[in-house]
Amino acid sequence: MVSERTLPEFNTTSIQLTKEEGLILYEDMTLGRLFEDKCAEMYYRGRMFGFVHLYNGQEAVSTGIIKALRPDEDYVSSTYRDHVHALSCGVPPREVMAELFGKETGCSKGRGGSMHLFSEKHRLLGGYAFVAEGIPVATGAAFQSKYRREMMGDDTADQVTVCFFGDGASNNGQFFECLNMAALWKLPIIYVVENNKWAIGMAHDRATSQPEIYKKASVFDMVGVEVDGMDVLAVRKVAQEAIARARAGEGPTLIEALTYRFRGHSLADPDELRSPDEKQFWGGKDPIQRLEAYLIEHNLANQSELDAIKQKVQASVDDAVKFAEQSPEPDPKELYRYIFAED
Numbered sequence: 061m062v063s064e065r066t067l068p069e070f071n072t073t074s075i076q077l078t079k080e081e082g083l084i085l086y087e088d089m090t091l092g093r094l095f096e097d098k099c100a101e102m103y104y105r106g107r108m109f110g111f112v113h114l115y116n117g118q119e120a121v122s123t124g125i126i127k128a129l130r131p132d133e134d135y136v137s138s139t140y141r142d143h144v145h146a147l148s149c150g151v152p153p154r155e156v157m158a159e160l161f162g163k164e165t166g167c168s169k170g171r172g173g174s175m176h177l178f179s180e181k182h183r184l185l186g187g188y189a190f191v192a193e194g195i196p197v198a199t200g201a202a203f204q205s206k207y208r209r210e211m212m213g214d215d216t217a218d219q220v221t222v223c224f225f226g227d228g229a230s231n232n233g234q235f236f237e238c239l240n241m242a243a244l245w246k247l248p249i250i251y252v253v254e255n256n257k258w259a260i261g262m263a264h265d266r267a268t269s270q271p272e273i274y275k276k277a278s279v280f281d282m283v284g285v286e287v288d289g290m291d292v293l294a295v296r297k298v299a300q301e302a303i304a305r306a307r308a309g310e311g312p313t314l315i316e317a318l319t320y321r322f323r324g325h326s327l328a329d330p331d332e333l334r335s336p337d338e339k340q341f342w343g344g345k346d347p348i349q350r351l352e353a354y355l356i357e358h359n360l361a362n363q364s365e366l367d368a369i370k371q372k373v374q375a376s377v378d379d380a381v382k383f384a385e386q387s388p389e390p391d392p393k394e395l396y397r398y399i400f401a402e403d
């Protein structure tokens with residue numbers, strides 16, 4: 061097993077968390093996990109096709125970042141591992157599942173599939189199949205917010221953009237070009253590196269000359285933060301601080317969340333490259349179990365309440381599958397619709 065980086069310690073006494081906030085975080089993470097488990101079931105039963113990249117294990121990053129944003133107002137750019145980002149943004153499970161089934165009722169009208177989820181209503185700028193492809197898009201979204209506010213006098217244009225990408229993307233040209241522009245123009249954007257140690261089958265430490273990605277922020281005179289990506293409360297804390305800086309006009313932040321995917325790169329990946337010891341090490345840091353323990357320990361919830369949330373979420377996921385199966389296929393006559401913006 062490649063030597064593990066020491067995860068940053070987080071002092072939970074420094075946070076204030078209400079019961080309502082804690083349960084929102086727990087429900088969102090549980091939804092992400094159970095939704096992805098159901099996707100795996102549907103894929104292996106031959107009812108879902110194409111490439112499907114699951115997010116199991118990384119839920120604390122999506123929930124911790126996105127739930128700190130203003131819903132349906134701030135912008136989110138995702139990757140090809142985008143199902144849970146969409147759910148955290150508020151895209152209904154029915155619409156996400158229907159999209160994975162290629163149905164007309166999907167959030168991308170069945171045209172996008174697993175890697176290209178999009179929702180204008182929920183400010184989800186899309187999932188992107190090419191590595192680092194979403195970074196320029198997110199940077200442009202942040203630029204338009206700043207332009208509208210400073211050049212057009214729109215005082216309501218204080219939206220923050222969050223751009224998610226993996227450790228592999230931090231070696232691509234778009235990463236360096238866009239971080240440079242964002243720093244020069246002090247754009248209201250947060251770049252979130254979900255470092256799960258593996259870019260498909262390449263170990264991160266073998267692929268970059270500086271494995272500590274957050275340190276790359278320094279060359280752009282940008283704030284760089286390292287966080288335990290398996291602790292939703294730690295992620296939430298650094299997200300809140302970065303969002304506050306962005307809204308105040310203090311510019312971008314680079315957050316490196318140290319996390320781990322519990323499944324292979326995709327559902328077609330036999331996952332034979334990662335060692336059992338490594339998987340066991342990270343499996344013991346399950347973010348949902350950690351939050352569950354915290355809520356119970358601090359008397360913010362009891363086990364029966366958490367079990368009720370799981371049952372509620374499972375019912376929602378099961379309903380999403382039924383909805384997707386019963387939804388119509390896209391009309392072949394509309395094959396060329398949505399290519400341009402006439403709609």
